[in-house]
Amino acid sequence: MQVLSVTPEIFPLIKTGGLADVTGALPIALAGKGVAMRTLIPGYPQVMAAFKKKKAVYQYPLLQGGKASIHAVQIAGLDLFVLDAPHLFDRPGGPYGNATGADWPDNWRRFAALSQVGGDIAGGAISGYQPDIVHAHDWQSAMALAYMRYGKAVGVPSLITVHNLAFQGQFGAGIFGELGLPGVAMALDGVEYYGGVGYLKAGLQAAWAITTVSPTYAQEIRSPEFGMGLDGLINMRAIDLHGIVNGIDVDIWNPETDKHLVANYSAETLAARAKNRKAVEDRFNLESDDSPIVCVVSRLTWQKGMDILAAVVDGIVTAGARLAILGSGDAGLEGALLAAAARHRGRIGVVVGYDEALSHIMQGGCDAIVIPSRFEPCGLTQLYGLRYGCVPVVARTGGLADTIIDANEAAISAGVATGFQFAPNNGGALVHAVHRLVSAHANPAVWSSIQRQGMKADVSWDRSAEKYVELYRLLLSKRVA
Ligand code: ADP
Helix, strand or coil, X not given: CEEEEECCCECCXXXXXXXXXXXXXXXXXXXXXXXXXXXXXXXXXHHHCCCCCCCCCEEECCCCCCCEEEEEEEECCEEEEEEECHHXXXXXXXCCECCCCCECCCHHHHHHHHHHHHHHHHCCCCCCCCCCEEEEEHHHHHHHHHHHHCCHHHHCCEEEEECCCCCCCEECHHHHHHCCCCHHHCCCCCCEECCEEEHHHHHHHHCCEEEECCHHHHHHCCCHHHHCCCHHHHHHCHHHEEECCCCCCCCCXXXXXXCCCCCCCCCCCHHHHHHHXXXXXXXXXXXXXXXXXXXXXXXXXXXXXXXXXXHCHHHHHHCCCEEEEEEEECHHHHHXXXXXXXHCCCCEEEEECCCHHHHHHHHHHCCEEEECCCCCCCXXXXXXXXXXXXXXXXXXXXXXXHHCCECCHHHHHHCCCCEEEECCCCHHHHHHHHHHHHHHHCCHHHHHHHHHHHHHCCCCHHHHHHHHHXXXXXXXXXXXX
């Protein structure tokens, strides 16, 4: 089976978030399952620098205002189609904006171009390559499904994965005339959205199936609270809506071999975590004692519930836990957390910044990781926590609800608990969860059973890839012969 993935990001070439991890890991996980996935990505400078240009497999004399070509290449074990369109993608800064973070004003044009090319490839533009299915990701490639629907590839099954419904690609109606779509597409059941053009909306409308990155998030986005204005449409498509949890790279995130750790360990040698714990105490200036260290590794944002946490740090310390916080983001939250650390010297430590190596040491040395997200399409840090015996304490939402088994009495005595869940997501419930954690931690047999159970959980891509294969098969069965 040939699947064309269309995406604005792919690890290890270009990454701003979890989307890149998924699009980078999936082709590799699918390869052993009879699915050949090729990925169409924009030719950003770092992508173009990663290969030597040979003859293009397709040329556009004019694509959204300039010449463009498609190059078939292999980079880092990934089969790629790179869209070389210098007028759109040869720019400094990130994939969506300049170095100061301001979005490029022509993002609508850049990602319409990417999507149009996806639609063209689906329609047979590249000789010798015909995908059986097209799999798009988020608003930046969602329009590929609209180009397919209103073009030659109308019979090719398509899937869109929503990694975060908060980002929708909403533009003014004025751009429609430049998209190269037929007039009928500017309709309620097409690309039109609140009088403008909605890229994600258009993809959700045109896709043969929709996935989110966890089953609970798939359900949540059907409600006004989580639907971000698209819940009506998503409910209409409910029968085609699926949730498939992300996996993690279990080679990079492996406590037995992780080079970032001071001491490696397994479920059988949990005592060795003490050395990593000491490293965390030193780095965060925490007093050394037997109380649990609860960590945070997160963007400091409203979505991640960091304001909820900041408001109850005193309660967390009173409950008997220490806090080690690594994060960056909202300046107000950074300030509030630094102030808390100053107030509770030795009990709360804060490092502002992004530090991959430190994040590994924290998972390998802290006792628990707290994730009070307001919404969480999937979440990765709780999966790393499971794998590292760093017990997740999570808000009961989205992928957090799907991946952690709450340590209630029944789950503890059945030996299946892997963490702590709390709901509703507010300060009181969060502090209550920390109290539960502190008392479980005081009982070494219970605590190590929760750690070991988490470490047994299958958080690899294998199972998730299997689910994507099942869905691809379902889509193929819907093709009109
Ligand atoms: P999101 O993609 O919404 O930020 P996820 O939990 O899906 O949340 O993924 C976040 C990723 O970024 C994880 O790999 C996490 O370890 C990493 N991360 C977040 N903040 C930091 C930080 N300050 N330093 C190091 N890694 C971080």
